[in-house]
Amino acid sequence: MKKLFGIISIALLLSACSNDDWRSASREPAGIAPKPEEVSDAVIEFYAADAFSWRGWFAVHTWVAVKEENASEYTVYEVTGWRVKRGLPALYEYKTSTPDRYWFGSKPEKVLSITGEKAATLIPEIKSAVARYPWANEYTVFPGPNSNTFPTWIGLQVPELELDMPFSAIGSGYADNDS
Template sequence: MNIRYLLLCMVLLTGCSQNDWRSASRASSGLAPDPATTPEAVLQVYGASAYGWRGWFAIHTWIAAKPANAERYTVYEVIGWRERRGLPVLRIEAVDSPDRYWFGAKPELLLDRRGAGVQELILAVDQAARDYPWKNEYRVFPGPNSNTFPAWVAQQVPDLELELPFRAIGSGWAD
């Protein structure tokens, strides 16, 4: 047996398992400011390596918003498995920690807006999210997927000035 083939198999098998992601997926990564001590409006976009082998080349992205003086964040994201359960793939939900690990992968901050003018951006993002045309459709490739959603929101809200990285596969689907 070819040693390169054997090594590739080992990498594939270990790469599809991200250890115990269940315990880490509930933990905050520390990127989102605490609403209790942050009265200003906050709008953030996160990206984290996709689950399993897809994480080698793709990320999952989501948007988090906290209006001025709000006690919680609202997270906006598209999650494919929701479709199989008969749910809309677009999830809009109030949460305490919008910066949780994604299946064990620590998110990175792709956009961080705070303070003056952010309240208006949050309202525009919320409206764009609610108008998202593919809230019941999901395809890993080429889209619409979790990266199509924030890219589409960015098209509707150009003042957001969101530029997704190359690894946000599916972000160009709605162009």
């Protein structure tokens, strides 16, 4: 009976995931980032969204977006494992006006948001920290380095951010292993 209960529980858990096909999962903007065409101030945003598929029950995926004063787009910095599997660096950056897109069906939440003069002062420090990230070409789901290690490491390099990562940011503790 316990075995049957376990099988049913796992089946229910896996079937309850709303984003089980990455090709059709939403990547629409969540509408929580300041729009560059409306906000001229510098902006720093850290986001977290439930990880893809069943992993979202336990963990989040996190990323960083910065917009310099008067910029028309954000620069997003993100770490993903599938890039490493393709022979590419885990860490990458891209430009977008919508840094708050759903993470394959999961709506992001702001972990941190800083605007104005403080953001303008800290953006160069963030960019410098990104350039020094020691695991830019590595990705390991557990214990790390992974997508949660990266923003945590940035927060440790730029303590003025006062970044407080979510409990479910599995792999964030790996950032203390700076080599």
